[in-house]
Amino acid sequence: MTYGAFGLVEVLGEANAVLVLDRMLKTAEVFYETQDTKCGGHALIFVSGSVSAVTAAVESVKLAPPCKVFQTAVISNPSQEMVQIVEGFKARNKK
Numbered sequence: 501m502t503y504g505a506f507g508l509v510e511v512l513g514e515a516n517a518v519l520v521l522d523r524m525l526k527t528a529e530v531f532y533e534t535q536d537t538k539c540g541g542h543a544l545i546f547v548s549g550s551v552s553a554v555t556a557a558v559e560s561v562k563l564a565p566p567c568k569v570f571q572t573a574v575i576s577n578p579s580q581e582m583v584q585i586v587e588g589f590k591a592r593n594k595k
Contacts, residue, residue, distance in 0.1 A: 503583060505554040506533070506575045507547040509561055516567040517543035523566055524557035534590040542570065546586055551576045 507530060509520050517535055524530055530549035537543045547557060555574050562572045575582060 501583065501587075503548045503578055503586075504576070505549060505551040506578050506582065506586060507549075507554040507558040508571070508573045508575070509545045509558060510570040510572070511543055511545070511567055512570070513541050513567075514543060517545050519566040520561050520569070521545050521547070523561050527560040528553040528556040530554055530557045533586055534593050536589050536593075546589065548586075 507524065509524070511517055511520055514537070517537075521532060521535075524545075524547055525532065528549065530547040530553050533546040533548050535543050535545045547554060549557070551574070558572050558574050561569055578586075
């Protein structure tokens with residue numbers, strides 16, 4: 501599959517992940533891909549879409565965060581290796 505961009509936002513807690521995802525989905529035409537939760541409760545949310553849409557969605561939570569946001573990133577034109585990482589998270593979360 502080809503992706504224009506991935507947006508990543510790291511927060512603490514599942515409830516905060518839902519708040520951030522809701523904001524991003526309402527802000528721009530982005531699509532929820534998956535999330536990865538690590539020990540300590542940090543959740544990394546992945547969305548995809550066009551570069552402009554993903555940038556707008558990530559900026560919306562970066563500039564007016566609904567909760568504590570630790571890190572954000574926009575990866576435009578992701579490499580095949582990055583796509584495989586995201587697809588791996590998606591496959592693992594379907595179990």
